[in-house]
Amino acid sequence: MSTHYNFSGGPGALAPSVLTQASQAILALPETGVSILGMSHRSDWFRGVLDEAEANIKALLHIPDGYHVLFLQGGSSLQFSMIPMNFLRGKSHGAGYLNTGYWSAKAPPEARLEGQVDLLWDGTAQGYRELPAMRDLRLSPNSAYLHYVSNETVEGLEFSYIPETGHVPLICDMSSNLLSQPLDVGKFDFIYAHAQKNLGPAGVTLVIVKDELAQSAPALLPTLLDYRTHIKAKSIYNTPPVFSIYTLMLVTRWLLHDVGGLDNMRDINRRKAQKLYAVLDKHSDVYQTHAAPQFRSTMNCAFRLKDDTRTAQLLSEASGHNIIGLEGHRSIGGLRASLYNAVTENDVDSLTYFLNHFAEAARP
Numbered sequence: 001m002s003t004h005y006n007f008s009g010g011p012g013a014l015a016p017s018v019l020t021q022a023s024q025a026i027l028a029l030p031e032t033g034v035s036i037l038g039m040s041h042r043s044d045w046f047r048g049v050l051d052e053a054e055a056n057i058k059a060l061l062h063i064p065d066g067y068h069v070l071f072l073q074g075g076s077s078l079q080f081s082m083i084p085m086n087f088l089r090g091k092s093h094g095a096g097y098l099n100t101g102y103w104s105a106k107a108p109p110e111a112r113l114e115g116q117v118d119l120l121w122d123g124t125a126q127g128y129r130e131l132p133a134m135r136d137l138r139l140s141p142n143s144a145y146l147h148y149v150s151n152e153t154v155e156g157l158e159f160s161y162i163p164e165t166g167h168v169p170l171i172c173d174m175s176s177n178l179l180s181q182p183l184d185v186g187k188f189d190f191i192y193a194h195a196q197k198n199l200g201p202a203g204v205t206l207v208i209v210k211d212e213l214a215q216s217a218p219a220l221l222p223t224l225l226d227y228r229t230h231i232k233a234k235s236i237y238n239t240p241p242v243f244s245i246y247t248l249m250l251v252t253r254w255l256l257h258d259v260g261g262l263d264n265m266r267d268i269n270r271r272k273a274q275k276l277y278a279v280l281d282k283h284s285d286v287y288q289t290h291a292a293p294q295f296r297s298t299m300n301c302a303f304r305l306k307d308d309t310r311t312a313q314l315l316s317e318a319s320g321h322n323i324i325g326l327e328g329h330r331s332i333g334g335l336r337a338s339l340y341n342a343v344t345e346n347d348v349d350s351l352t353y354f355l356n357h358f359a360e361a362a363r364p
Contacts, residue, residue, distance in 0.1 A: 005347045008325030009153055009300060010176075011196040012340040013347075017258065018200075018250045025246060041242050049242075049249050050235055056252035057206070060262055063185045068214065070207040070227070071235040071245050075194040076103065076175050079205065082225050083171060083190070084111035086217040088144045094118040095144040096168070098137070101128045101152030102331050103173065111147070118143065128155040131295045137163060145169040145189070151177035153197070154329040156291045156302035156336065162187050169213050177299050178206070179255060180341055181266035189213045195244060197299070198341045200251050203244035255341070265341055272339045272348045273298040279352040283359035290332065304334030307362070311335065314358055321354050 006013040014022075025036040032045055039046060054069045063069070072078075088095045094116030097108045100123050108117045120139060121132040139146055146165050151158040153176040162184065163170060169189035178193040185191065189210045196202040207227070214227045223229050229237050259265050277296060280287040280303055290302035305311055311334065318326055328334035337351060 004322045004324050005343075005350050006325050007323065007337040007339070007343065007347075007351065009329065009336055009338045011202055012198065012338060013342040014200070014247070014251070015254050015258070015342045018247065018254055018342070021250050022243075022247050025243075036243050036246055039242055041236055041239050046236075046242060046246075049246050053245060053249035053252060056249065056256055057179075057208075060179060060252060060255055061183055061185050061208075063208065066211050067185065068207075068209050068211060068227075068231050070209065070230045071240060071248075072205045072207055072230060073203065073241060075202075075205055076173055076192065077106070079173070079192045079207075080107040080110040081113070082227075083145075083147065083192075084114035085221060085225055086227055087169070087171075087190075087213065088115040089221075090218050091115055091144045093140065093142040093144060096120045096137075096139050096146040098132065098146075098148040099123060100131055100149060101157055102154040102329065103152060103175070104149040107147060107149075107173070115144070120146075127290075128152065128157065129290060129295070130292050131157055131159060134161060134163060139163075139165060139168060141166060141168065143168045145171050147171045147173075149173040149175075151175075151297055151299050153300050153338070154302065154331055154336075156289070156297045156300045157295045158297035158299065160295075169210075176338075176340075177297075179252075179262065179265070180269050180299060182262045195248055197338075198251075200248035201244050203241035204248055206248070251341075259341075268345065269298050269339065269341070272343065272345055273301070275345075275348050275352050276301050276337060276339065276355075279355050279359075283356070286359040286362050287355070290334070299339055301337045301339065302328060302332065302334065303336070304328065305362075308334075310362065317358065318354060321350070323351055323354055 029036055057069055088111055095111055096118045098121045099105050111117045120137050146168055150172050171190040172188055174191055175193040176197040179198050190213055191208040194205045209227055280289055287303050288306055326335050326337055328336045
C-alpha cells in the first residue's frame, strides 16, 4: 500500500480498503475466481455490481422516485455536448450557462453548436476568484435549462447554494464534489460527475437524470448519445468500463459502511479544509489563496507562494516528505491541494505541518 500523501486534483486518492479489494479483483474476484479484467459485462455478476452501485448511490443521496442513475463514458467533456444535444436542440429559447472557471468555460462553446446560449454570469474578468449571488442570475422562465459547475476544481471555488430556477430544468456538473456531502437531489433535473475525484478511477461518468427531462429529448439523435438508450439498456448498451464501475461500487460501500454516510463525510471534509486554510491564512505573508475567502472550496484549495520563484523548491521538499500532487493546474500555475473524500485528516495534518515549517523557513 502506498505511503504517499496524495493531494492530486485527479485522479484522486482512493481509500486503502477500496484499493485492497480492487487489487485483489484484478487477480481474481472472490465470488467468481476470475480476474475482473476478464469478466463479461453481460454476466449476472456484473449486473449485480451495477444494481448495487445504483442502490448505494440512491441510499447515500436519498434520490426520490422519478430519477435514473446511469453509468456512462466520455467524462464531463462528452456531457458538455450530449446535454445540449438532448435538451437544447430545436428549442426556440436559449439555455442559461454560468462561466465560473476553467471547466465551466468549456461547456458553452459545445452548447452553441445546438442552439442559443445565454451567458448569465462570467467570471473571466476577475480571474475566476468569485461566484455569483443568486440575485445576479437573470434566468428567463423560457430557458431550456440552467447549467453550472458546483465546484471549480482548478480555481478552488464552490457554490454554497443551489440556484432557484422555478420550472426551468437545473443541470449541474458535480464532478469534484458529488458524494462529499449531503445533497437535495430533488432540486435538480440532471446531475453528472466523472469518477476520478470522489467516486473512483477514471473511465466512468455518473449521471442522475429525471425521467421527465430524459424523455423530452428530440426523436432523431445518435443512438449512443441519447440518454433514453442507456435508460432502456440499464447502462450496458455498449461495453461499459467494468473495472471502473466495480471500484465505484466499492467506494459507495465504503461511504455507507465505513464512513457512515454523507453527513459524516461532510463533517470530515469541513475539518480537513478548515485545517488547511487556517495554515495558509496564518502565513498570509508567504501563501495566497486563489479564491476569495467566502467562495473557497472544501474539495480543492488553489494557492500560490507570494514568491513564485520558490514553488519548485516547495514541490521538491514536499516530495521528500512523501507529499505529492500539489502542482497547480497548467491554466493558472501555482499550487493546489485537493482534499477528496479518501484524503484523511492525518494526511492533511502532515500537509499542514509541512506548509507551516516551509513558511517559517521562508522568512529571513
